[in-house]
Amino acid sequence: MWLVYVCDEEEKELGRQQAPGSCPHCGGKVEAVDVEAQWKFCFLPMCFKIKRKYFCSLCSRRLVLYY
Numbered sequence: 209m210w211l212v213y214v215c216d217e218e219e220k221e222l223g224r225q226q227a228p229g230s231c232p233h234c235g236g237k238v239e240a241v242d243v244e245a246q247w248k249f250c251f252l253p254m255c256f257k258i259k260r261k262y263f264c265s266l267c268s269r270r271l272v273l274y275y
């Protein structure tokens with residue numbers, strides 16, 4: 209239980225824009241969200257990443273991109 213308070217990840221949304229394609233579940237529009245993730249260990253920043261996540265605008269499901 210103590211490790212939960214020592215390690216932490218913060219995510220902050222940077223921007224949101226419409227992406228090409230449609231949701232395979234409901235056919236809604238896809239949104240691309242840029243997220244800034246920061247890992248902290250004992251309140252010190254250890255890792256900093258910017259990720260792009262895809263969501264459906266109708267059913268709000270997280271969509272995974274396969275290459």
